[in-house]
Amino acid sequence: MITENNNSIFPKGEPLSKDWFTGDAFLFPLIAKDKNNEFSAGSVTFEPNARTNWHTHPKGQVLIVTEGNGFYQEKGKPIQVITKGNVVTIPENVTHWHGASATTKLVHIAITNYKEEVQVTWLQPVSDEEYNIANHQ
Amino acid sequence: MITENNNSIFPKGEPLSKDWFTGDAFLFPLIAKDKNNEFSAGSVTFEPNARTNWHTHPKGQVLIVTEGNGFYQEKGKPIQVITKGNVVTIPENVTHWHGASATTKLVHIAITNYKEEVQVTWLQPVSDEEYNIANHQ
Numbered sequence: 001m002i003t004e005n006n007n008s009i010f011p012k013g014e015p016l017s018k019d020w021f022t023g024d025a026f027l028f029p030l031i032a033k034d035k036n037n038e039f040s041a042g043s044v045t046f047e048p049n050a051r052t053n054w055h056t057h058p059k060g061q062v063l064i065v066t067e068g069n070g071f072y073q074e075k076g077k078p079i080q081v082i083t084k085g086n087v088v089t090i091p092e093n094v095t096h097w098h099g100a101s102a103t104t105k106l107v108h109i110a111i112t113n114y115k116e117e118v119q120v121t122w123l124q125p126v127s128d129e130e131y132n133i134a135n136h137q
Numbered sequence: 138m139i140t141e142n143n144n145s146i147f148p149k150g151e152p153l154s155k156d157w158f159t160g161d162a163f164l165f166p167l168i169a170k171d172k173n174n175e176f177s178a179g180s181v182t183f184e185p186n187a188r189t190n191w192h193t194h195p196k197g198q199v200l201i202v203t204e205g206n207g208f209y210q211e212k213g214k215p216i217q218v219i220t221k222g223n224v225v226t227i228p229e230n231v232t233h234w235h236g237a238s239a240t241t242k243l244v245h246i247a248i249t250n251y252k253e254e255v256q257v258t259w260l261q262p263v264s265d266e267e268y269n270i271a272n273h274q
Contacts, residue, residue, distance in 0.1 A: 009221055009222050
């Protein structure tokens with residue numbers, strides 16, 4: 001199922017797994033790893049309340065926010081508000097999450113490097129308690 | 138000078154050199170090469186009539202069109218119309234150009250891989266004759 005996203009740059013794409021995401025998040029793939037590109041890239045759409053689980057990337061990731069706004073947080077650090085036009089460079093092996101706010105959608109391009117064949121290690125969900133802090137700060 | 142780009146995702150950024158571009162093109166840098174990212178990325182805005190010179194990339198480039206429409210052409214191949222939402226994967230060492238049409242702007246993110254310290258080899262300008270073919274096909 002490809003869902004059209006009126007006025008957005010890309011379609012929403014396919015739903016992302018509830019194993020790794022809370023709420024309704026979607027991926028539209030843009031770039032596959034190949035002999036030149038040592039990364040993949042895709043457009044990720046988070047509906048309000050949707051967010052990743054806590055996770056790490058072995059060789060980092062870059063987020064380019066193309067629409068809406070939401071949050072980015074590294075474990076033990078303050079929550080950052082991210083909005084259209086922001087770029088987030090995520091270091092390797094840092095536990096973090098990102099997602100929409102409770103009332104707004106977030107769309108970002110994610111460019112994810114590979115370390116050998118691994119891009120991501122998924123951890124526990126962001127609890128409602130953790131998520132509510134972001135929305136009430 | 139940073140020029141604001143109303144409703145666009147990113148500012149236009151700084152003018153690109155007339156040595157390598159015809160017309161008015163601008164770069165807003167997004168991502169620098171670092172220990173994880175073996176590429177740089179930026180948002181490139183081409184005003185109507187603006188285009189790159191012919192050029193090559195030693196380890197390829199990916200264009201993600203975020204606004205407007207224009208052209209992409211590899212030497213000796215048909216001109217391709219590119220528009221918002223399109224992704225162009227440019228192979229290594231292929232002579233090509235990209236840019237706006239004569240009547241529309243083009244904005245794309247460019248993700249450019251490094252081969253050692255080299256990203257691009259610039260060649261001759263796209264002549265008005267070559268460019269007019271794109272606009273009258």
